[in-house]
Amino acid sequence: MTKTITKEKAITDLLNSTYKSLKSVVPINHEIAKPELLETSLKVQFGVLIGITGDVVGKLVLSGDKSVFGSIGETMYGMALDGEILASFSGELGNMIAGGLSTNIVDKGINIDITSPTIMQGDATLSGYQTALHVPVEFENVGQKDIYLLLD
Amino acid sequence: MATVLITDDAAFMRMQLKDNLTKLGYEVVGEAENGRDAVEQFQELKPDLVTMDITMPEMNGEEALKEIKQLNSNAKIIMCSAMGQQSMVLDAIQAGANDFIVKPFTPERIEEAVKKVL
Numbered sequence: 001m002t003k004t005i006t007k008e009k010a011i012t013d014l015l016n017s018t019y020k021s022l023k024s025v026v027p028i029n030h031e032i033a034k035p036e037l038l039e040t041s042l043k044v045q046f047g048v049l050i051g052i053t054g055d056v057v058g059k060l061v062l063s064g065d066k067s068v069f070g071s072i073g074e075t076m077y078g079m080a081l082d083g084e085i086l087a088s089f090s091g092e093l094g095n096m097i098a099g100g101l102s103t104n105i106v107d108k109g110i111n112i113d114i115t116s117p118t119i120m121q122g123d124a125t126l127s128g129y130q131t132a133l134h135v136p137v138e139f140e141n142v143g144q145k146d147i148y149l150l151l152d
Numbered sequence: 153m154a155t156v157l158i159t160d161d162a163a164f165m166r167m168q169l170k171d172n173l174t175k176l177g178y179e180v181v182g183e184a185e186n187g188r189d190a191v192e193q194f195q196e197l198k199p200d201l202v203t204m205d206i207t208m209p210e211m212n213g214e215e216a217l218k219e220i221k222q223l224n225s226n227a228k229i230i231m232c233s234a235m236g237q238q239s240m241v242l243d244a245i246q247a248g249a250n251d252f253i254v255k256p257f258t259p260e261r262i263e264e265a266v267k268k269v270l
Contacts, residue, residue: 026257076256077168088164092234093235095207096255099234105255106237116161116209118181 010056013108021100027142038132044124048094051115057152062094064145071142091117154270157182157189157199161208172262187216194220206233221248228269
């Protein structure tokens with residue numbers, strides 16, 4: 001971290017800004033569970049990873065069943081998505097949530113930039129971060145998606 | 153019919169923009185996956201309007217905006233990004249962008265921006 005931002009403040013601001021972004025991007029009622037520390041490496045079957053650079057360095061990962069991403073896409077754009085277009089939408093969903101996060105967190109005095117999304121399909125294992133938080137999010141009538149915040 | 157070049161690294165977003173613009177009566181003449189591709193297609197296709205994502209691999213949208221403006225200072229460019237920080241919007245407008253749309257967008261916001269610019 002290039003500024004004097006404590007890890008606790010960075011985590012709080014990142015999480016709150018992510019929740020606010022999620023609410024504005026995804027038009028589905030959802031419940032956000034309490035964040036928990038991830039003690040093991042992160043395994044992802046399907047998901048999207050966005051790098052965070054600037055005052056705070058880390059990664060935002062969204063993972064979940066393909067059908068959950070598909071249902072969110074259908075709600076947002078009124079069309080069923082599958083195959084390559086579903087993967088592309090999932091990347092864009094991550095981009096929109098991370099983009100909203102980067103916009104919201106400026107109000108907390110933190111400036112970050114984001115990378116293009118990386119889409120993960122198959123058995124991906126992520127490790128090498130200092131701190132990892134897992135936040136389960138339950139979307140009404142759709143299913144669960146998991147948000148992971150990995151800080152370097 | 154006004155012609156448009158769409159720039160976005162996500163195929164899904166290019167599809168959405170193309171659908172919206174076509175329904176509004178515009179002709180999408182090209183689709184670019186990154187800034188470098190957009191600059192090349194701009195020179196070749198000479199579109200009336202370019203939509204430009206910002207976060208893209210190879211060359212980002214801010215660099216592509218500046219290169220296109222150097223090629224043609226009258227080029228009409230609408231930025232279309234998930235990032236909406238005030239500083240980013242101001243930088244883009246100062247570099248010559250005609251408008252800035254924050255994703256996710258509505259068809260109405262696209263129509264408003266395009267009608268204002270063309």
